[in-house]
Each structure stands twice: as C-alpha cells, then as structure tokens.
Amino acid sequence: MTKASGRRSRRPTMVDVAREAGVALSTVSRVVNADPTVGAEFARRVQTAIDTLGYRPDEQAQQLRRGTSRTIGVAVREMSARNPLMAEFERGAYASGLTVFAASTADNEERERAVVLSMARRGFDGVLVEPIGPDHSYLAPEMAAGLAVVAIDRPITGPATDAVLADNAAGIRMAYRQLADHGHTRIAYIGDHERIFTARERADAFRACLRADGRPVTDMVHPGETEQARISEALRAVLSTESPATALVCGNVTTTFGVLTHLAAEVPRDQRPAIVGFDDFPLAGLLDPPMTVIAQDSPAMAHAALELMTARLAEPERGPEWVTVPVRLIARGSGERGPVVA
C-alpha cells in the first residue's frame, strides 16, 4: 500500500481508480472482485492505479455485489439505558458474524427516522429499533425493499414487525402485590409519560391493580415527563395529602432516581415510603435501604431479538412475531418495609 502523494481530503474511490487507470468503473469493480475474465493488461493498469492512489477495497463495493451487508443497526433511546441488553445483543451478533452499529435516538421521533433511514440507505440488512412515535409508516417502503425490522421494548405501530417486549403488566402486579403483602393500602405510581407504550402498559396495569383491590385510582397514578421537577411535584402530591401514600411503585429507572433524589433532599429517613422500582440498576443493592426492583431479563430479551432478526433475514416473508419475556422481583429491602404511621 503506497501512501497517496500530495494532499487529499477524502478516501480514493473506485471512480478515482477508474480515472487514474483510464478504464471503465465496471473494470475496476471486476478487478477488485477478482473476476478472472478481466484481461491481464487491464488488471495490471487497475492494480497500478490502486497502488498509486492508496485505494482500499471497501465493504460497500462488496455489499453492492452481494446485496447483503451482514450489518445490523441498533436505534435505541439512549445507548446506556438498554445497556445490558445492547451489550448482550452485540455479543451474540458478533459471534454470528454480524456487525452491529448503534445510534441513539434521544427519544426524538425525527431523529429515530433519520437514524433508521440512514441505516437502511447504507445497506444495513436489519435494524433493531426501540420505537418512539406513534407513526412508523416511514418503515413500510424500507421493509418492502427488504429491511428486517425488530422492535425492542415497545411494539411498532403501523407496519407489522417482530417485537420483543418485557412482561410489563406482570411486573407491575408483582411490585404492587409485594407492597400490599407488606401491609400497604395506599400505594401510588409515578412513571414515564404514557405516550410511550411501555409506560402506558405499566400505568394501566397499576390502575387495574388498584381497581382489583377496590381502591380509588384518582390521585394515585402519576405518569408524565421524567424530569426531576415533575417527579418531585408528583411525589409531593401523593405524600402530602391527608392520607398520604405509604408505598410507591416507580415506573422506570429515571423515575426511581428522581424519587430517591427528592426523598434524600426533602423527606426524613424514617418518614420515607416503601419503594419498588421497575428495572434494576448498578448499586441498587448498596443504597440504604437496598432497592427492591422488578428486573427485566436483558440476556433473554437480547437473545430473543437476535433470534427474531436472524429468522427474519433468513425468511423475509414469515409472519411477524411478538415475544414477551418474563420479569422478576428482586426483594432487597426498600419494598419490604411496612407503612410508616403518620
């Protein structure tokens, strides 16, 4: 490999090689792809041009030829939120000879669309999407053109795709039951905004728990934005009524963090409610009290996503499949405290 002479602002392309060698682009392509039908003289001229320019054969030419990139895109809300799942998915995909590239959508519909389309247009074979908005019609033509789509954590509305979901309703029922079993009769829910499918499932399941126990729903269910100010406001609402909540279910990790932050700053230790949080997190066991959580089975979800993706790539016309993965309660202390008597 000879370094190209002079200054360049971009990598040399096959077009540059064709120009340098004075041959057709298709001839360069045939030489790069070791087509034996290329004449010796043409092959020599192309090779000389390749050496002169420092051209490096790339995946793109191979993709154009093969029609497959062995590349899967991952478009998730934020890289860290699903990290154990992402890491598992990446590990499994890598072991299967697939390359995985991830981009975050920052919970922004427009950015999701841009990210996913950019993956599709780069010839990625499939995308694993944590979908955001209510409209995914932009995916339909990409899917028709062969893009494999698997939704993770939430289903896609519009085109029918494979999806891997956690059993949100069962998780909420476990959380509620754990608190009720420890003597709580005033249990409140604070969680993410219901425009998100997962948040909606969780809030709905919580309402169903209250109703099943014949308890009032009003004022006890607080879905909404997960900014600290909104979470603090919801907490104040449930803790400062005449019959305050003695226990809380937090609908996701961000909410759990917000609740813990607020309680640490504003509520004396012995007045704090019992808590069960949805989703486990590092250090949960080192908090005081250690946090009881509903944990998703990230390895199982990653495994299911990779299986669906692989099946979809092998058989593009198969019917869409939803996989719901069980969750489990990890009792560590915060959910096993009895009600504080006011």
Added chain:
Amino acid sequence: MTKASGRRSRRPTMVDVAREAGVALSTVSRVVNADPTVGAEFARRVQTAIDTLGYRPDEQAQQLRRGTSRTIGVAVREMSARNPLMAEFERGAYASGLTVFAASTADNEERERAVVLSMARRGFDGVLVEPIGPDHSYLAPEMAAGLAVVAIDRPITGPATDAVLADNAAGIRMAYRQLADHGHTRIAYIGDHERIFTARERADAFRACLRADGRPVTDMVHPGETEQARISEALRAVLSTESPATALVCGNVTTTFGVLTHLAAEVPRDQRPAIVGFDDFPLAGLLDPPMTVIAQDSPAMAHAALELMTARLAEPERGPEWVTVPVRLIARGSGERGPVVA
C-alpha cells in the same frame, strides 16, 4: 414504490436493476444520480426496473460517487462507560450533519481491530477510538487512505493521531490531597490494570504522591483486573495489615463499585475507610456516605473530540494534536471522613 413480487432474501441492488433493465451497471448509476446525459429510453427502462424490483437508492452509491460518507464511527470499550461523553459527541455530530454509528470493543484488541476496520471499509470518514492494545499499526494504511482517527481517553501508540485525554495525574493528586488534608497518612490505591494507558497514568501519579510525601509505596498501590475477586483481594491486603490503610483512592468506576460491594458485605460501617473514586456516576450522591469523586468533564471531552475530528476531516495533513481536559473534585462526604482509629 412497488413491493417486489415473490420472496426475496436480500435488498435489490443496482446490479439487479441493471439485469432487469438489460443495461450496464454504469447506466443505472447515472440514472440514480440523475445524470442528464442518459438517453430517455435508457432512463425509462431503468426506472421501470427500479419500480418492479423495489430498489431503493442508497447511501453507498452516493458515497462511492462523493468519496465521503459524512459518517463517523465510535469504537469504545463499552457503550455505557463513556456514556455522557458519547451522548454529547453524538449530539454535537448530529447537529453538524454527521451520522454517528457506535460499536463496542468489549476491551478486546481483536474486536477493536475488526470494528474499526469494518468502519473504514464501509467508507466511514473517521473513527473515534478508545484504544485498547499496544499495537495500532493496523490503522496506518487506513489513515494513509484517508481515514480520520481521533483517540479518546487514551492515546494511540504507533501511528500518530489526535487524542483527547483527561488530566489523570492532576485528578489523582486532587484525590490524594483531599484524603491527606483530612488527616489520612495511610492511603492506598486500587485501580484498573496498567496495560491500559489511563490506569498506568493514574497508578504512576499515585506512586508519585506517596513518594513526594516520603511514604512507602510498597503494598499501597494495587492496579489489576477489575473483577470483584481481585478487588476484594487487594482490599483485604491493604485493610488487614498491621497498619491498615484508612483511606482509598479507586482508579475507576468499576473499581469503586467493587470496593463498595466488598465493604458493604464484609466491613462494619464504622470501620470503613474514606474513599475518593475516579469518575463520577449516577446515584453517587445518594450512597451512604455520599461518594466523593474526581469527575471528568465529559461535555468538554466530547466537544474537543468533535473539534479534532472536524479539523482532521477538513485538513487531513495537519499535525496530530493532543488535548488534555481538566478534571475536578466533587466532595460529597466519603473523602472527607477522618481516619478510623483501629
């Protein structure tokens, strides 16, 4: 866009379109790129084939033509570890019209090489790498062929590249000084393995602190693997001597978590050493005691990385530049406890 008839196992390519239309590949390319010199009859035939097959113009063809992808790859140890930095970098890049795709290297040299080469061969314009091994000669031909490389957190050895580093030595000095100022004379260090540049810088800086204070270095500095067993072993070593350490500097977040886990399980609360951890983390302020940390300035590091990348893309021949970003001490409590009298 018409859905292609029958079953397909891959996206249709320009080659398929050329075959369907009975024209040369270059003709398809010219039609897709709206070349006005294509004859009307050819253009019509190509368009019909495109509609029949459901071919979608892709970024790759455009890349081959333009010689630039406006795409930056990010290859980091794990997606979450550098998350605030990654998120900032991605946000900034996205705002500049660049697409960012990330892949994790899982701290594995071979995987780093595979990931970075796969980015280069897909025509990514640049890569932001958190380098692992001691040998990065594989990057030289890619850089010669135009790949912009910026190292993050650690410099690349071998080819000279841009790099963004945290001021590790200053951070360790702040941590040591904070503990010494609170009365500690037996301060130990537990951190990551010294094969990693950052870990080496931190351990070396710590040794220098001990020497500057005329204190013995032997047995007080424990770099190594960050598995729980090794961390517990190092902790036992420094806490169970005749003159045990009364304070600890933890070299990275994984070490901090391991130390906290061990202490929670095996050391009574009132016997625990003071701690300053390198790198901040969520919930650090909610632990008991709240964790004092050396915090990297992730937004500044991300900003510097994007600036270096942009400068490199604009001017490939500019000299390599290293940017060292200051760190700061966040005193929360764990580093401000005096020595426990045994």
